[in-house]
Amino acid sequence: MxxxxxxxxxxxxxxxxxxxxxxxxxxxxxxxxxxxxxxxxxxxxxxxxxxxxxxxxxxxxxxxxxxxxxxxxxxxxxxxxxxxxxxxxxxxxxxxxxxxxxxxxxxxxxxxxxxxxxxxxxxxxxxxxxxxxxxxxxxxxxxxxxxxxxxxxxxxxxxxxxxxxxxxxxxxxxxxxxxxxxxxxxxxxxxxxxxxxxxxxxxxxxxSDLHSACKVFLSVISSLHVANIFKEDMQAIEDLYVSAKYNNLRHLRQFFLDVQRIISLLGDKYVNNDDFMKVFFQQLLIFSMEYRGGNLNYEDFNSIGNVNYGMFLGKERTKTKYDMIVEKYSSPVLTEKILDGALWRELICDGKVTSELLAQLDITRFFRSTDTQAWEYLWNYRELNETMLNEQYAIAKDNLFSGKITSLGELLMTASILLAMAKEGLTTDAIHNIINETKQHINIYYNGLGPEDIHKEYAQRHYNELTAWRGFGFLDRDSDEFKLIIEYIKIAKKKRFDESIPEFALQFRDELQRGDLSFVSEFSHSNNRQLNLHNVPFLHLVPPEIFIESYRKLDPVIMKKLAFSLRNRYSDGDARTRLTEEYNWLISLKETAVDFTQNAANNAFQIFHVKFFIDYVLTDAIKFFTEGTD
Missing domain, CATH: 3.40.50.300 (P-loop containing nucleotide triphosphate hydrolases)
Structure with a gap:
């Protein structure tokens, strides 16, 4: 009015x-x-x-x-x-x-x-x-x-x-x-x-005097180019505002302030693409209003982009918050996937424009390059024409089934896309075949990892808890079929992790015998560790006799480094709760060390250093297990 x-x-x-x-x-x-x-x-x-x-x-x-x-x-x-x-x-x-x-x-x-x-x-x-x-x-x-x-x-x-x-x-x-x-x-x-x-x-x-307010709010946009885009598209902006039904001009003002900040963070490549800007900012307006209106909470962002097309065909399925937003606005702009929900959340809630966000924009139809990979095309498969979709699908399927994929993230991404396309009837692939092929290549991937590789993967917690990769959310990630693949990965990873423990024991044994301890810093909690071995029991797999026989021959400097690292290993109460398998080994190791010091035929210099090891490390380590630490 x-x-x-x-x-x-x-x-x-x-x-x-x-x-x-x-x-x-x-x-x-x-x-x-x-x-x-x-x-x-x-x-x-x-x-x-x-x-x-x-x-x-x-x-x-x-x-x-x-x-x-x-x-x-x-x-x-x-x-x-x-x-x-x-x-x-x-x-x-x-x-x-x-x-x-x-x-x-x-x-x-x-x-x-x-x-x-x-x-x-x-x-x-x-x-x-x-x-x-x-x-x-x-x-x-x-x-x-x-x-x-x-x-x-x-x-x-x-x-x-x-x-x-x-x-x-x-x-x-x-x-x-x-x-x-x-x-x-x-x-x-x-x-x-x-x-x-x-x-x-x-x-x-x-x-609300919407039209007049938009004119005033638009004045905060410093880029004349962007302001002109909005002027040409202002009717669409006003229609979206009316569809939101919040009637809160503050939401609109905050949106334009956000736009001013975002265009200052985006590069010219993005800002100068008029078609992209129209779609991007219309989606930004919708999600911003829903968030500020209290209808889209922090967790609800995860559903963005996962359109339930079945709801338009009368098929029953619990509607997500995003489904309800799509119905509310009835805007074709929401049929195009620009960003994954997590990145929309970072942009709207935290005001961040990250490299992952830009990478996701780069695979949209607005910026896609000739060297774009098949999974990058298919991540937005609903936007592809029939020829492009079929071509990229054939490449992606071949990559998965022939074992050309060497990255776990790409393997999961490709599998998630093939599952989604099969479920929508775009391909004739059987779901169980996709799952079985994916499992097979998961086994190949983990069997090919060395002991250090598997421990680094554990330590670094790759793949955003297996929901996304390189900033791109896995398609179909909420389905039972994809969850089955995720559970299989956890099992395969744990199996390879367990297999790596004897390998580390053998590696440590070899290094100890050579007198060159390359990963002594990994034994305890330190800033230099990469493998998180400080709470992994594996030393008990090294025979006490070999340990003492090798220790006595070490350079004194290396002896002290090893002694300090082991003492710290067992003085850490949290780590010690996971190292109980090494308790009996410590007792046996001390007995072997004491026997060595009591043998008068042994070298006095070596006896001196082994005694130090007993007093400084073994005696206290055993006490830590029985009495704990202050």
Whole structure:
């Protein structure tokens, strides 16, 4: 609805040369643009009437009349309220006994008397003519002052001083709050109306002026190129806003502010692609409004892009939040997948434009290069024409079934795509064949990993807990079939991990015998570790006799490094709970070491160092297991 008639009445009210003896209220829902509307009306009126003045105070968080007067004081006396003097404001008010004469309009006459000894605002000389001044009280519903007290305070200005006043409020919230306080007592709303009618003579409801607001919000976009794209596409933006049904212009303003930030983070390649920008920013608007409207929470972002096409065909399936958003907007722009849900979440919730986000944009139809891989094409398979889809499907299937894929991430991505396409009837592949082939190549992948490779994979937690790869979410990842593949990976990984433990024991044994301990730092929790062996039991697989026989021959520097590392290994309480298999080995190792030191035929130098190893490492390590550590 057009608010012009409200503007006309406000201008009439402001122009009255007699004291009206009543205030105006502008009401409307949060985000309807009330504040923006009244500020625009006042500024335009001021441009036409240079002598016109107004004081505007937000009552958000205001709990006392004194706070209102402090804000009036700040606006009336910016010199006395500037940052340099703010520290001494209270001293200024309480100690100065003089009265300052302040000239507001430059006519060399005193316009304001500021008595700095009392915290009372005197506005009598701010404007001498009734048509020259108005007080504006915004966010009335958010005030912490009882409304009868607040309205009585404002009424004093209106009736006693003859000032004009405009109140801006979400009146529905005021009435609902009064009902909550009074246990939904029907009298509460009538009491509010009686309090209001003593002060307010006219009430107008401000409705969202969408078109005008868009023009103003667009001014924050610094890029002329992007601004022109929005101007050409503004009807689509307005239609999406209306479809959202939140009627909150703040959402729209925040969207344009987000756009300004995002275009500063995107490269020219993306910003200069008009077709991409239209689709991208329409999707951004939809998800931003749903998030800010409380309909799309942090976890709901995971469903974005996974369209349930069956719902359009009458097939039953539990609708995700994204399904409901697609139905709500009925916009073809949502049929095109630009970003995975996790990346939309990072962009909207965290304001991040990451390399993963840009990589995902690069495989869309807007930026796809000639060397794009088959899975990258098929990740957006719904956008491909028939020829391209069939070509890339054939390549992807061959890559999977012939074993050309060497990366676990690509293997999972390809399998997830083939499963999704098969389920939608785009291919004749049997689901169980895809699963079996994938399992076979999972086995090949893990069997080909060396012991260090499998431990690094455990330590680094690759593949985002097996839901995405390289920033791209796996398709069909919520299906039982794909979950079956994920469970198989966990089993295969654990099997290879367990097999690697004896291999590490053998590697350590060989290095110990050679006197070259390359991964001694891995034995304990340290910043230098890469394999997380500090809590993996494998030393018990090294025979105690071989350990002591090799240890006694080490260079003393290496001896100490090994001793310090092992002591730290067993002094770590958390790690020790997983190393119980090494307890009996430590006892046997100590017995073997003691036997060595008690043999008089052995080298005294070696006996000295083995004794140190017994006292510093073995004795305390065994005690740690039996008594724990402080």
């Amino acid at each position: 057009n608010n012009m008639y409200i503007k006309d009445y406000i201008e009439y009210y402001l122009s009255l040369t007699t004291e009206p003896q009543y205030a105006i209220m502008l009401k409307g829902a949060w985000g309807s643009g009330k504040t923006w509307f009244i500020e625009r009306v006042l500024e335009e009126y001021k441009q036409k009437h240079s002598e016109f003045k107004f004081l505007k105070v937000s009552l958000y968080g205001v709990n006392s009349i004194e706070q209102i007067e402090d804000e009036f004081y700040r606006q009336l006396h910016p010199v006395l309220s500037n940052k340099a003097l703010i520290f001494g404001a209270n001293v200024l008010k309480n100690t100065l006994k003089a009265t300052f004469k302040i000239d507001l309009n430059g006519d060399n006459k005193s316009d304001v008397d500021v008595n700095t000894n009392v915290p009372t605002i005197n506005l009598s000389d701010f404007s001498r003519k009734p048509d020259g001044f108005v007080l504006v009280f915004d966010d009335v519903e958010r005030a912490g002052i009882d409304l009868p007290i607040l309205f009585g305070y404002i009424n004093h200005f209106v009736e006693v001083n003859g000032y004009k006043a405009i109140l801006v409020a979400n009146e529905d919230e005021i009435i609902n709050r009064e009902k909550r306080i009074n246990n939904d007592d029907g009298k509460s709303s009538s009491e509010y109306m009686r309090t209001k009618e003593k002060l307010v003579g006219k009430t107008f409801e401000v409705t």
